[in-house]
Amino acid sequence: MRVVMIAPPGAGKGTQGGLIAAHFGIPHVATGELLRDHVTQRTDLGRSIEGHLDRGELVPDDVMMDIVRMAFLDAKAGSGGYVLDGAPRTMDQARAGYAIARELGMLADVALHLRADDHELTRRLLARADLEHRSDDTERVIRKRLKVYHRTTHPIVAWYAQRGILVSVDAMRPAEQVSRDILAALDARRPLVGDVRE
Ligand code: AMP
Numbered sequence: 001m002r003v004v005m006i007a008p009p010g011a012g013k014g015t016q017g018g019l020i021a022a023h024f025g026i027p028h029v030a031t032g033e034l035l036r037d038h039v040t041q042r043t044d045l046g047r048s049i050e051g052h053l054d055r056g057e058l059v060p061d062d063v064m065m066d067i068v069r070m071a072f073l074d075a076k077a078g079s080g081g082y083v084l085d086g087a088p089r090t091m092d093q094a095r096a097g098y099a100i101a102r103e104l105g106m107l108a109d110v111a112l113h114l115r116a117d118d119h120e121l122t123r124r125l126l127a128r129a130d131l132e133h134r135s136d137d138t139e140r141v142i143r144k145r146l147k148v149y150h151r152t153t154h155p156i157v158a159w160y161a162q163r164g165i166l167v168s169v170d171a172m173r174p175a176e177q178v179s180r181d182i183l184a185a186l187d188a189r190r191p192l193v194g195d196v197r198e
Contacts (some may be wrong), residue, residue, distance in 0.1 A: 001026060001187060001193055002075075003083040004017060004097075005159055008149040010121035010128070010144065011171045012178060016114065017085035019179045019187065026081030029071040034088075035059060036134075042082035054135045056091055058152065065096050072106045080106070089153045109193045110186060111160035111195035113176070114171035118146050 001024045007013045014030060035053060038046030049059045058064075068087050074081040089092040101107045122142055129137035136145065156180035160166040167185045171178050 001083075001110070002108045003080045003110045003159075003186065004088065005083065005085045005111055005112045005114070005158070006088075007112075007155065007171065008118075008153075009145045010123055010125040011091075011114040011116045012175055013085045016112075016179055016182055017083050017176055018173075020083045020182065023183055024083075024186075025032065026076055026079060026082055026083055027041070027071075027083050029075070029082055030068060031064065031084075031086035034067055044185065054141070056136050056141040056148065058148060060094065061090060061092050064089075064093055065100065068093075068097055069100050069190045072101060072104050076104055076106055078176070088156060089148075091152075091156055091159070094117065094156045094159055108165060110167050110189055111163075111165050112158075112182065113157050113160070113166060113168040114188075116171045117166060120172055121146060 001020075003020060005013050006015055014033075017028045017030060020026075035046075035049055039053060040046070045063065046137075049063065053058075053061045064087055068084070071082065071084065085111045088097050098107070122139075124140045125137050126139065128134070157166065157168070167182075167189070168179060169181050169185065
């Protein structure tokens with residue numbers, strides 16, 4: 001099973017991505033986590049992107065595509081499945097990711113979209129801020145991240161719908177209900193896995 005996730009911040013990508021990965025026995029590739037690890041370890045990449053993360057801006061597409069290519073290569077060397085949480089976030093990333101995945105024989109079977117409104121997303125992110133202390137979970141940066149999502153990331157959803165691989169789930173409900181719907185939808189698609197049109 002190969003899944004890409006498109007969701008606004010606070011919709012539960014990380015939680016649901018982890019559950020999908022455990023259910024199908026596939027790696028959970030969370031791009032935000034990978035980037036934050038670089039920042040924590042003070043790598044060259046980490047130093048160059050720290051400001052983007054703190055301001056709630058997207059890191060450059062070319063940086064992202066190197067990370068996505070590596071993730072696809074690792075997944076290919078393993079079971080061949082993946083759940084990619086956090087990319088693509090721009091139309092250019094979607095197109096470039098598609099080209100890389102096609103070249104490697106790793107095209108996504110499902111694009112999973114999580115829906116929630118900004119009021120609920122802001123409430124959840126502010127609640128998380130007290131627990132996780134992420135530098136981008138402040139009210140000002142949350143507003144910016146939601147704006148970036150609506151303007152730049154959300155349009156990709158229609159592209160996946162056209163490709164016939166979109167699964168859209170209401171993420172306003174408690175996490176267990178959301179995951180039940182997601183796993184049921186993905187299980188229903190299991191027989192189709194590998195049939196994705198180019
Ligand atoms: P997340 O953990 O998914 O909320 O991502 C946290 C931050 O990492 C985002 O606000 C961006 O600054 C950066 N980021 C994660 N994934 C991407 C991506 N695909 N393209 C650009 N920036 C990203």
